[in-house]
Amino acid sequence: MITALAIMALGAVVLGAALGYASIRFKVEGDPLVEKIEAILPQTQCGQCGYPGCKPYAAAISAGEADINLCPPGGMDGVRKLADLLGREVKALEAEEKPKQVAIIDEATCIGCTLCIQACPVDAIVGAAKQMHTIIEPLCTGCELCIKPCPVECIHMLPITENLDNWKWKYPVIEIKRAA
Amino acid sequence: MLAQLFGFKGGVKPQTNKAPSVQLPIGQAPLPSCLFVPLHQNIGGAPNPLVVVGEHVLKGQLIGGADGWVSAAVHAPTSGTVLAIEEHVAAHPSGLPTLSVVIEPDGRDQWIPRTALDHRSLAPERVREILRDAGVVGLGGAAFPSHAKLTPARAVPMQDLVINGAECEPFMTCDDLLMRERAEEIVRGIAIFRDLLGAKRVLIGIEDNKPEAISAMNKAVLRLAEDYAVVAVPTRYPAGGAKQLIRVLTGKEVPASKRSTELGVQCFNVATVYTAYRALAHGEPVISRIVTLTGNIEQPRNWEVRLGTPMRELIALGRPKADTDRYLMGGPMMGFEIPDLAAPVVKATNCLIAGSPALFPASPPEMPCIRCGACAEVCPHELQPFELYWFSRARNFGKTQEYHIFDCIECGCCSYVCPSHIPLVQYFRFAKSEIWSREREKQAADAAKARFELRNAREEREQAEKAERLAKAAAARGSERKPAPASAAVLPPTVEPVQPVAAAESAEAVSPSDPDTVRKATIVAAMERARAQREAVKPRNTEQLTVEQKNEIAAIEARRAALKPEPAAAQGGRADSATSQERPGE
Numbered sequence: 001m002i003t004a005l006a007i008m009a010l011g012a013v014v015l016g017a018a019l020g021y022a023s024i025r026f027k028v029e030g031d032p033l034v035e036k037i038e039a040i041l042p043q044t045q046c047g048q049c050g051y052p053g054c055k056p057y058a059a060a061i062s063a064g065e066a067d068i069n070l071c072p073p074g075g076m077d078g079v080r081k082l083a084d085l086l087g088r089e090v091k092a093l094e095a096e097e098k099p100k101q102v103a104i105i106d107e108a109t110c111i112g113c114t115l116c117i118q119a120c121p122v123d124a125i126v127g128a129a130k131q132m133h134t135i136i137e138p139l140c141t142g143c144e145l146c147i148k149p150c151p152v153e154c155i156h157m158l159p160i161t162e163n164l165d166n167w168k169w170k171y172p173v174i175e176i177k178r179a180a
Numbered sequence: 181m182l183a184q185l186f187g188f189k190g191g192v193k194p195q196t197n198k199a200p201s202v203q204l205p206i207g208q209a210p211l212p213s214c215l216f217v218p219l220h221q222n223i224g225g226a227p228n229p230l231v232v233v234g235e236h237v238l239k240g241q242l243i244g245g246a247d248g249w250v251s252a253a254v255h256a257p258t259s260g261t262v263l264a265i266e267e268h269v270a271a272h273p274s275g276l277p278t279l280s281v282v283i284e285p286d287g288r289d290q291w292i293p294r295t296a297l298d299h300r301s302l303a304p305e306r307v308r309e310i311l312r313d314a315g316v317v318g319l320g321g322a323a324f325p326s327h328a329k330l331t332p333a334r335a336v337p338m339q340d341l342v343i344n345g346a347e348c349e350p351f352m353t354c355d356d357l358l359m360r361e362r363a364e365e366i367v368r369g370i371a372i373f374r375d376l377l378g379a380k381r382v383l384i385g386i387e388d389n390k391p392e393a394i395s396a397m398n399k400a401v402l403r404l405a406e407d408y409a410v411v412a413v414p415t416r417y418p419a420g421g422a423k424q425l426i427r428v429l430t431g432k433e434v435p436a437s438k439r440s441t442e443l444g445v446q447c448f449n450v451a452t453v454y455t456a457y458r459a460l461a462h463g464e465p466v467i468s469r470i471v472t473l474t475g476n477i478e479q480p481r482n483w484e485v486r487l488g489t490p491m492r493e494l495i496a497l498g499r500p501k502a503d504t505d506r507y508l509m510g511g512p513m514m515g516f517e518i519p520d521l522a523a524p525v526v527k528a529t530n531c532l533i534a535g536s537p538a539l540f541p542a543s544p545p546e547m548p549c550i551r552c553g554a555c556a557e558v559c560p561h562e563l564q565p566f567e568l569y570w571f572s573r574a575r576n577f578g579k580t581q582e583y584h585i586f587d588c589i590e591c592g593c594c595s596y597v598c599p600s601h602i603p604l605v606q607y608f609r610f611a612k613s614e615i616w617s618r619e620r621e622k623q624a625a626d627a628a629k630a631r632f633e634l635r636n637a638r639e640e641r642e643q644a645e646k647a648e649r650l651a652k653a654a655a656a657r658g659s660e661r662k663p664a665p666a667s668a669a670v671l672p673p674t675v676e677p678v679q680p681v682a683a684a685e686s687a688e689a690v691s692p693s694d695p696d697t698v699r700k701a702t703i704v705a706a707m708e709r710a711r712a713q714r715e716a717v718k719p720r721n722t723e724q725l726t727v728e729q730k731n732e733i734a735a736i737e738a739r740r741a742a743l744k745p746e747p748a749a750a751q752g753g754r755a756d757s758a759t760s761q762e763r764p765g766e
Contacts, residue, residue: 043625045632053632122631141628164220167274168617169609 033062040081044073045121046143048095053121061086069093073100073142101142101157107132109154116146116155186431188424190560191416192593194350194513196389200480201353201472206361207483209497215257215283215488216268216524217243222317223324224250229281232727235262238292240465243281246312247724252325253315257467257486260285265727271491271509271526275519283488294463299372304330307376307460314459315466315527320344320420320449321510323528326456329448330376332441339444340430341379343370343453345386345393346413346420349511352531354470355450357482359386359393363400366450369457370408377446381409383429384450387419388412417513418591422447424560436587451530471525473498475508475533485525491532492521500534508533512540513592547600555594555604561587565594565604572611577618580611588612 037058044054049070051057060066061082068082069091076093083090105116105125112130124140127133135146147155160166220226227244231237237256244254260283267277299307308327317323332338343366347355359366374382384401386394397410413419413428423434426445434440440447451470458464467487474480477498485494495507508515509529518532555565563584571579585608594604725733 038629041625042621043629043632045628054629121635122628123635124631138624139627139631141624162274162276164270164272164274164276164278166617166620167272167276168613169273169606171610172603172606 031059031062034058036085037061037082040074040078040085041071042073042078042141044141044143046073046141046145048072048143067091067094072097099159101144101159102137102140103135103142103144103146103155104158105133105135106154106156107134109152111152111154113151115149115151119145119149121145185411185413186428188419188427188560189562190558190593191418191424192558192596193416194596196415197351197474198353198356198389201351201474201482202356204479204481206357206470207481207497209483209485209489209494211258211285211287211289212486212489212493213285214263214490215260215285215486216280216490216522217254217257217283217488218268218270218278218280218524218526219244219254220278221254221323221487221527222252222315223322224248224252224328226279227251227254228724228726229265229279230727231256231262231265231281232731233262233264236260236286237262237283238290240292240294240467242313242465246325249312250325250328251312252317252327253313253465254281255315255465255467256281256283257488258283258285259288259290269520269523271518271523271529273516273519275523280488280524296463297460299375299460304376307372311456311459313465314455316452316456316459317466317527318449319451319455319469319527319530320422321514321528321530323526326448326452329441329446330373332377332446333439333444336442336444338377338379338441338446339381340426340446341370341374341377341382342422342426342429342445342447343382343384343408343450344420344422344425344447345384345390345397345450346425347390348387348415348417348420349513349515349531350417351474351533352472352511353474354472354482354530356390356393358451358454358470359390360396362454363393363396364404365457366454367397367400367404367406367408368461369453369455371406372456372460373446373448373453377441379446382407384408384410385413385419385425385429386410387415389415417593418560418589421560421589421591423589436584466527469525469527469529471529472531474531476501476504476536476539477534485529487526488524490521491518491523491525491529494525495521495532495534498534501536503536503538504534505537506535506540508535513596514590543603544601546602549600549602552599554597554599558593558597560591560593561589563588565608568611569602569604569607572607575611575614577611577615580608581615585611585615 034055035058038055041054041058047053049057049066051060051066057066057071061068068086068088069079071078072093072095074082075097079093080090082088110127110132112127112132114127114129114133116133117125117127121143122139122141124136125133125146126136142157142160144157147157219229225247227247229243230245231241231243236259237243238259239256241256242253243256243262246253262281263284264282266280266282268280268282269275270278270280272278297310302310308330311327311330312325316326318326318329345355345359347353370382370384373379384397386397388394394410394412401408401410411429413425418424419428422440426440426447427433430445432440432443432445434443434445455466455469459466468484469487470482471485471494472480472482473494477495477500479498481498483494483497491507491509507518507521509518509532510516511531512533515531515533517535549566549569551566553566555569556563559565561584565588567583568580568585568588571577571583572585588605588608590605590609592605595602595606598604
């Protein structure tokens with residue numbers, strides 16, 4: 001009886017020590033879930049979810065503070081992926097889904113106030129004080145953060161049109177007419 | 181001669197339908213009314229236009245310079261005037277436009293000065309450059325720049341050079357006719373590629389349904405006393421795929437992750453070899469190609485067509501029959517329907533087929549997959565198309581990649597044999613382009629994230645630096661005033677904190693007691709420095725501009741010169757405004 005107790009107690013102590021050591025030795029820095037969530041988010045850094053960037057939103061989702069349907073640039077596709085990852089229900093997007101866009105500065109109207117440069121989260125606008133500004137299109141994430149600060153309303157969004165570089169083969173559609 | 185041929189797995193034997201278009205020799209297509217030469221006709225970088233609107237160009241003149249190493253130049257197919265450099269519908273399944281040079285022929289067809297070169301007297305690098313600048317690309321249909329395939333792997337000695345004259349696609353006969361009529365030039369061209377690669381053996385693979393081409397090539401090889409082996413390979417689609425032909429002739433199987441040079445093999449199409457020979461031995465860049473015009477037309481034939489000829493004008497030469505309802509570019513197995521006949525003939529256009537309901541009956545409705553495995557039996561790459569189909573259909577793209585969707589060459593064998601008439605290749609194309617687009621999006625997102633993080637780090641650093649500067653300025657001011665109150669160091673002054681420091685540096689000449697004079701002198705000195713810097717800097721982003729951009733810059737400079745006020749008058753006013761100018765970003 002005592003031997004059995006001793007063995008069990010010894011086992012508990014050894015295993016406890018092993019677990020304790022492992023928890024220190026293999027400590028994970030940061031929250032791995034946040035990183036996984038962030039990888040799904042589109043990185044537009046637009047703040048449309050109400051958080052200042054994609055990482056804070058990912059942290060909020062991970063902490064259970066935010067819903068998964070607050071990211072309009074990610075679209076329904078993003079919501080579905082988040083639901084998949086987190087085991088939550090798929091929900092309709094809070095805002096309406098928009099096609100991908102880029103911002104365009106009307107260079108004739110631009111007065112060179114630099115306000116949009118300061119607003120751009122990804123440094124996609126070049127220009128200097130009292131000089132015309134312009135947007136580096138391939139870097140623009142379409143976050144629309146530059147539109148509000150512009151005092152002369154010279155920035156507008158243009159949907160990205162299909163061209164030979166981004167053209168995709170379409171999903172094959174079965175023609176019902178022919179089958180009938 | 182080869183002791184033994186190897187086989188490849190799978191493949192089908194569709195009706196070849198090649199006979200109608202080999203009755204007549206290659207015809208010279210007449211000069212079209214207008215040529216639309218797309219600048220981007222190759223895989224890799226898009227060439228930049230080198231001509232301006234209104235310029236007169238000669239036949240063979242460079243109109244688009246190769247952009248980077250994997251790219252090929254584009255030339256004027258005839259002499260004439262550049263009417264426009266604009267977006268014109270591309271020879272592409274989407275029918276989307278691409279930047280093209282519109283040339284109106286002057287009818288004289290006047291060549292640029294051509295120099296014949298012997299590749300043996302040139303350095304290999306020079307030969308590759310010449311090929312790139314002559315616009316030599318793979319004419320089998322892929323349009324990959326040939327010079328980029330002509331570098332042997334360092335570790336592996338080059339064993340075999342495979343010359344592809346198999347032409348396995350039904351209807352297509354352009355390579356057949358080229359071998360029949362211009363065999364000697366092909367054989368001479370092979371020497372260029374052999375010498376560049378240092379290949380020990382040259383194998384010319386031709387399907388055994390082209391006896392005339394085989395005998396013509398054999399005769400040419402004998403006449404020129406070369407030791408190339410002309411090999412008749414069994415007729416089975418897709419024997420003309422590069423990997424299939426390499427396997428049939430050499431027994432080597434090129435894995436997906438490797439280039440064929442790493443196995444000591446390289447493969448070129450006969451038409452590519454021919455254009456390479458013309459480029460070196462005659463100084464003629466690629467400005468035309470042989471196109472098979474066949475199908476539902478009165479006169480099927482091969483034509484030598486100038487690149488940029490609108491397809492409509494070429495098709496008219498064959499007199500399409502009344503019930504023609506569509507046109508295919510490429511063969512019936514791998515080709516696509518042309519959405520707009522205004523699209524021009526490009527380097528990848530090997531065949532145009534007029535289709536009619538009788539020739540290509542509408543496929544019966546798609547039915548469910550019964551997992552019969554017929555597609556897996558015919559797949560030349562030994563994939564499992566039925567599995568790929570399920571995953572593509574369900575948009576489970578990760579799984580499609582696990583089943584090696586990118587090894588699929590879209591040969592169409594699986595769709596050809598499918599008893600349920602499922603357009604399998606279309607599903608695979610959809611899945612592939614969807615995967616590519618997601619990859620692009622992912623890269624863009626990663627770049628955006630990196631830029632966002634860099635920006636945040638920079639802002640933090642700038643704030644820290646500013647605080648430090650303010651603290652320093654406060655300390656300097658405090659020490660100037662001697663009786664420094666303890667609070668001044670803690671609360672940095674907010675009004676123009678930088679200038680005292682700057683002034684201290686350059687104020688030796690002026691009396692330090694007059695802060696106003698010091699400040700003005702500093703400003704004048706700073707403006708002088710800035711002007712000197714501006715003039716010293718030569719903009720570095722002005723190379724490789726398009727003609728349009730250059731014109732635009734010239735126009736802007738002219739406007740600017742007209743607007744510029746006299747410098748003397750502006751001097752005083754500008755200095756004043758600089759004093760009161762607020763610093764942006766602070």
